[in-house]
Every structure is written in structure tokens, then in C-alpha cells.
Amino acid sequence: xxxxxxxxxxxxxxxxxxxxxxxxxxxxxxxxxxxxxxxxxxxxxxxxxxxxxxxxxxxxxxxxxxxxxxxxxxxxxxxxxxxxxxxxxxxxxxxxxxxxxxxxxxxxxxxxxxxxxxxxxxxxxxxxxxxxxxxxxxxxxxxxxxxxxxxxxxxxxxxxxxxxxxxxxxxxxxxxxxxxxxxxxxxxxxxxxxxxxxxxxxxxxxxxxxxxxxxxxxxxxxxxxxxxxxxxxxxxxxxxxxxxxxxxxxxxxxxxxxxxxxxxx
Numbered sequence: 001x002x003x004x005x006x007x008x009x010x011x012x013x014x015x016x017x018x019x020x021x022x023x024x025x026x027x028x029x030x031x032x033x034x035x036x037x038x039x040x041x042x043x044x045x046x047x048x049x050x051x052x053x054x055x056x057x058x059x060x061x062x063x064x065x066x067x068x069x070x071x072x073x074x075x076x077x078x079x080x081x082x083x084x085x086x087x088x089x090x091x092x093x094x095x096x097x098x099x100x101x102x103x104x105x106x107x108x109x110x111x112x113x114x115x116x117x118x119x120x121x122x123x124x125x126x127x128x129x130x131x132x133x134x135x136x137x138x139x140x141x142x143x144x145x146x147x148x149x150x151x152x153x154x155x156x157x158x159x160x161x162x163x164x165x166x167x168x169x170x171x172x173x174x175x176x177x178x179x180x181x182x183x184x185x186x187x188x189x190x191x192x193x194x195x196x197x198x199x200x201x202x203x204x205x206x207x208x209x210x211x212x213x214x215x216x217x218x219x220x221x222x223x224x225x226x227x228x229x230x231x232x233x234x235x236x237x238x239x240x241x242x243x244x245x246x247x248x249x250x251x252x253x254x255x256x257x258x259x260x261x262x263x264x265x
Contacts, residue, residue, distance in 0.1 A: 004181030
């Protein structure tokens with residue numbers, strides 16, 4: 001927990017000098033529900049150098065005086081782990097179903113993320129009852145049940161893993177999220193040890209075109225390249241070492257290796 005707090009604090013200090021942007025304006029400029037994503041994993045001290053490389057004006061999402069927000073995601077999958085195996089085998093069409101709670105605001109949504117073509121993801125969501133975040137009921141159930149990207153029966157979907165982190169969002173001609181303090185538990189509350197990942201920053205750049213944005217180029221100029229990283233998959237592979245996880249081998253080996261071996265043994 002100490003490492004998570006230190007990482008969250010480091011991000012807050014680096015973003016403090018930047019101007020703010022309200023959510024409505026950010027969504028007008030860069031909603032990107034259908035988008036191209038690139039993910040990066042960096043050490044917090046490198047973020048300062050990356051930010052200094054950005055020439056476009058940068059503004060940080062600010063809501064109610066807050067500039068970072070606590071998220072909790074509960075992922076749903078079938079007993080056969082259809083969603084996980086589709087991702088592990090890099091199938092061109094795949095889906096995720098999750099409830100996402102915005103802990104500072106006390107709100108919750110059910111989301112369906114679908115890979116619709118190479119490097120392009122679509123996300124749709126409906127508001128959900130916070131007290132029912134571990135279940136698919138009411139409007140959320142109907143939303144998942146009728147969603148064309150979910151190829152399984154809704155009754156087959158149960159919670160499989162929980163993740164959480166703090167997120168800050170920057171606009172600099174593109175939308176960029178910075179996640180820190182990653183943690184994970186099983187649905188029964190048992191911690192999933194993620195090693196040094198809770199000390200790292202997970203940066204995701206989002207755009208609606210084919211051309212990488214300025215933030216991507218800034219990361220590349222510092223030797224930071226995109227990686228294959230799924231919070232859901234890494235947490236699942238750590239909690240269940242028998243699962244195939246070659247796509248996330250680099251992250252699991254470099255950042256979760258010791259804990260993964262302990263679980264295996």
C-alpha cells in the first residue's frame with residue numbers, strides 16, 4: 001500500500017502545474033468511444049521527461065477539485081473463461097464485460113469493450129446500481145444480453161477478478177490516461193500480488209485516427225515502446241498460473257515474476 005500511495009503522489013505532483021479541463025469539454029474534444037489504443041508501462045520518474053517533450057498545450061481532467069480518480073473494475077467471464085482465452089489467443093474479435101465503479105463519485109457502469117478490428121476498440125456502457133456491481137441485473141443485464149459483441153449467454157457470466165487503481169487524464173491533442181497504484185483481488189477478497197506493477201505507471205494513449213499522437217512520439221523518443229498489457233489478463237494469469245499467458249510474458253516476467261512463481265509452487 002505504501003508503494004501505491006507514493007506512486008499516486010508522484011503523479012499528482014507532476015500534473016499539478018498543468019491547467020484543468022472539465023469533463024464535458026474533454027468529451028467534446030476526445031470522447032473516442034471507438035478508438036485506437038497504445039499502452040505503455042513506465043517508471044514514475046520518467047514521466048517528467050516525457051511531459052517536458054510535449055509542445056502542445058496540456059490540460060488535466062478536473063472534477064470537483066480532484067485530478068485523479070479511484071476506479072474499481074469487476075470483470076465477468078464464463079466458467080470456460082471465454083473472454084480471457086479470446087485475448088490470450090489474440091483472436092481478432094473479442095469482448096470484455098465489466099462493472100466499473102468511480103469510487104470518488106459513488107457511481108457505477110456496466111461496460112462492454114469489443115475489439116472490432118486490429119488495434120481498434122469500441123466501448124459501450126450503461127449506468128448500473130453501485131450496490132449490484134458484482135451482478136448483472138436490471139438494465140445492465142438487458143444491455144449485455146442484447147449486445148452484439150457478447151457471444152455468450154448472460155447467465156454464464158460471473159465475476160472472475162477485481163482490479164483497482166487511480167487514474168489521471170490528460171488532453172494534449174489526444175486523450176491520455178495515466179493509471180497508478182494498481183491492485184487486484186479475487187472475487188472472494190483474496191489479494192492477487194502484482195509485484196512491482198503497483199510502482200509503475202500504465203499509460204494509455206487514445207486516438208480516433210491511424211496516426212500516433214504527440215504523446216506517443218514523446219514516449220518513443222525516450223525509448224518507451226508500446227506493450228501488450230491487459231489489467232484483466234495479467235491479474236487473471238497471476239491468480240491462475242496454469243492459464244496461457246504468452247502475450248503478457250514480458251510484464252509477468254519482469255514485474256510479477258517472483259509472485260507468479262510462488263503461486264505456481
